[in-house]
Amino acid sequence: MLPGALALILLAAFPLLPVPPFWITLANNIGLASLVAIGLVLLTGVGGLTSFGQAAFCGFGAYTTAVLTTAYGFSPWMTLPLSLAVGAAVAIPLGLMTVRLSGHYLPLGTIAWGLAIYYLFGRIELLGRYDGISAIPPLEIGSYRFLSGQSIFYVIWAFVILTALGAQNLLDSRVGRAIRALRGGSQAAEAFGINIERAKLTVFVFAAVVAALSGWLYAHMQRSINPTPFGLDMGITYMLMAVIGGAGYVWGAIFGASVVLILKETLQRVLPGLLDTTANFEMIVFGILLVGILQLSKEGLWPFVLKLLPRSRRSRQLAEPSSQLDKRDMPERGTPLLRIDKVRKQFGGLVAVNDVSFEIKAGEIVGLIGPNGAGKSTTFNLITGIASLSGGGVAYAGQTLSGLSPREIAKHGVARTFQHAKILPDMSVLENVALGAHLRGSAGVFRSILRLERKEEATLLTEAARQIERVGLGQYRDRPAGDLALGQIRILEIARALAADPTLLLLDEPAAGLRHGEKQELSNLLKKLRSEGVSVLLVEHDMGFVMGLVDNLVVLDFGTLIAQGKPQEVRKHPAVIAAYLGGVA
Numbered sequence: 001m002l003p004g005a006l007a008l009i010l011l012a013a014f015p016l017l018p019v020p021p022f023w024i025t026l027a028n029n030i031g032l033a034s035l036v037a038i039g040l041v042l043l044t045g046v047g048g049l050t051s052f053g054q055a056a057f058c059g060f061g062a063y064t065t066a067v068l069t070t071a072y073g074f075s076p077w078m079t080l081p082l083s084l085a086v087g088a089a090v091a092i093p094l095g096l097m098t099v100r101l102s103g104h105y106l107p108l109g110t111i112a113w114g115l116a117i118y119y120l121f122g123r124i125e126l127l128g129r130y131d132g133i134s135a136i137p138p139l140e141i142g143s144y145r146f147l148s149g150q151s152i153f154y155v156i157w158a159f160v161i162l163t164a165l166g167a168q169n170l171l172d173s174r175v176g177r178a179i180r181a182l183r184g185g186s187q188a189a190e191a192f193g194i195n196i197e198r199a200k201l202t203v204f205v206f207a208a209v210v211a212a213l214s215g216w217l218y219a220h221m222q223r224s225i226n227p228t229p230f231g232l233d234m235g236i237t238y239m240l241m242a243v244i245g246g247a248g249y250v251w252g253a254i255f256g257a258s259v260v261l262i263l264k265e266t267l268q269r270v271l272p273g274l275l276d277t278t279a280n281f282e283m284i285v286f287g288i289l290l291v292g293i294l295q296l297s298k299e300g301l302w303p304f305v306l307k308l309l310p311r312s313r314r315s316r317q318l319a320e321p322s323s324q325l326d327k328r329d330m331p332e333r334g335t336p337l338l339r340i341d342k343v344r345k346q347f348g349g350l351v352a353v354n355d356v357s358f359e360i361k362a363g364e365i366v367g368l369i370g371p372n373g374a375g376k377s378t379t380f381n382l383i384t385g386i387a388s389l390s391g392g393g394v395a396y397a398g399q400t401l402s403g404l405s406p407r408e409i410a411k412h413g414v415a416r417t418f419q420h421a422k423i424l425p426d427m428s429v430l431e432n433v434a435l436g437a438h439l440r441g442s443a444g445v446f447r448s449i450l451r452l453e454r455k456e457e458a459t460l461l462t463e464a465a466r467q468i469e470r471v472g473l474g475q476y477r478d479r480p481a482g483d484l485a486l487g488q489i490r491i492l493e494i495a496r497a498l499a500a501d502p503t504l505l506l507l508d509e510p511a512a513g514l515r516h517g518e519k520q521e522l523s524n525l526l527k528k529l530r531s532e533g534v535s536v537l538l539v540e541h542d543m544g545f546v547m548g549l550v551d552n553l554v555v556l557d558f559g560t561l562i563a564q565g566k567p568q569e570v571r572k573h574p575a576v577i578a579a580y581l582g583g584v585a
């Protein structure tokens with residue numbers, strides 16, 4: 001808290017110091033760039049969506065207010081919501097097209113529309129073509145006009161701080177966890193019920209709106225605009241700022257914008273004297289220095305700053321929840337819950353799952369076993385909607401799951417873990433588990449930014465903490481999930497699945513990597529869940545673990561069901577002995 005307060009006091013005092021006006025202008029430009037970079041931190045650093053086109057959104061913010069104030073006589077403050085709304089309105093269709101792209105196509109797509117919009121600004125008569133629009137009125141409050149660099153400094157930096165706090169609030173919320181989960185891959189996020197497309201679009205629109213805010217401020221600071229600052233050059237520079245600051249850190253965006261702009265200005269002033277030439281060497285030196293910085297730290301510079309700041313070592317105090325989360329009604333024990341009917345999956349010529357049928361009753365633990373490559377994980381993926389069925393059907397509590405998305409299936413109360421654990425290593429164990437409870441909350445973007453969802457957040461985090469205690473990981477609650485051993489990560493995934501309040505739990509090799517005692521504890525936990533009415537389908541290679549736990553076994557071999565029944569019967573089955581259990585039996 002102290003470094004933050006100190007930074008705030010220094011910031012407030014800065015324009016009052018006897019500094020050259022040039023410094024004030026530089027500080028104002030840093031503020032404007034910081035806004036765009038904060039958007040990029042969320043979009044690229046956290047959400048994993050690279051965009052080189054953010055300068056175009058600054059352009060929409062700037063041109064909206066420029067046109068409305070100069071041609072239609074609007075007051076600048078009235079155009080603020082309109083500029084932001086235009087930024088958002090453009091971002092929605094662009095985002096819908098862009099966020100579907102993956103790999104290199106995503107940044108290429110943003111370059112394409114970034115360029116196109118720049119040329120568009122330069123061709124439209126209403127926008128003054130390449131000459132732009134001048135005589136834009138300054139901001140004013142009453143009769144006070146924000147004409148000087150010093151006065152608009154306070155407006156710009158007030159917006160920067162509010163935006164940074166809003167972005168921080170957003171990240172520290174249910175929506176923020178969903179955005180952060182995008183980096184962990186879509187499969188896991190969808191399996192907790194996160195709407196990937198919506199999370200991507202949310203962060204895309206957020207980044208566009210804060211860029212439009214920067215453009216709006218720029219228009220009233222500069223009081224004349226043309227397309228140049230809204231082109232691809234600036235789009236790339238904004239990205240550099242976000243990356244150099246530390247793409248995953250909101251305050252790092254401000255630091256990155258400061259480093260890039262101060263470095264650029266310093267080189268422009270110092271180099272001509274040093275090199276005794278007026279040739280533009282600064283861009284070359286600038287480029288080399290930036291590459292050097294990125295070589296030094298791929299995480300950007302903010303982590304170094306964080307190390308220098310005093311940090312509280314206390315573990316996170318959870319707020320007392322004022323209400324309980326709703327719990328799902330458990331189906332009556334023994335009633336049919338999951339019916340797999342002639343399920344089939346072909347990958348080209350390979351039949352990975354060959355017309356397999358079996359059933360799970362409520363309150364039952366069923367083991368799905370078979371040699372490597374038998375089709376167990378594929379069966380899990382068919383049940384949870386990650387893979388599409390080539391034939392057959394899946395019904396859950398009388399309703400068909402066939403053709404539903406993983407997110408819709410999760411809503412039915414089906415939760416899972418993955419053979420290759422899918423956690424977010426940089427996030428705490430608590431936050432990873434809270435992701436599992438995503439569908440049990442409803443707070444959206446605005447409530448999160450304004451921190452109006454604290455009650456709901458407290459109940460979600462308390463539920464996550466309860467599940468962490470339940471699986472025995474309590475001492476690791478506030479540690480980054482990446483610090484855990486592989487076996488513990490599997491247990492974390494179980495806690496995350498339990499946070500969804502499931503009626504059916506699908507566990508893919510939960511005991512792999514656990515020591516004997518830990519397996520015993522896991523077995524006890526699963527038996528306890530069964531006693532509470534939760535049904536479990538588990539894939540597991542440890543036969544000792546499976547035999548002592550399950551009510552029924554289903555055995556696959558080369559995608560085909562070769563036996564099913566009570567463990568004691570199945571282990572005597574000749575086909576099973578031949579295919580799989582030979583050595584053990």
Ligand SMILES: Nc1ncnc2c1ncn2[C@@H]1O[C@H](COP(=O)(O)OP(=O)(O)OP(=O)(O)O)[C@@H](O)[C@H]1O
Nearest residue numbers: 347350352370371372373374375376377378379419
């Ligand atoms: N996406 C895919 N594309 C092509 N083939 C696949 C794909 N996924 C799985 N397979 C193949 O389908 C078969 C069944 O694989 P699956 O992972 O379901 O087996 P498994 O029983 O879970 O094996 P293991 O115990 O080794 O995890 C294997 O031959 C595998 O190579």
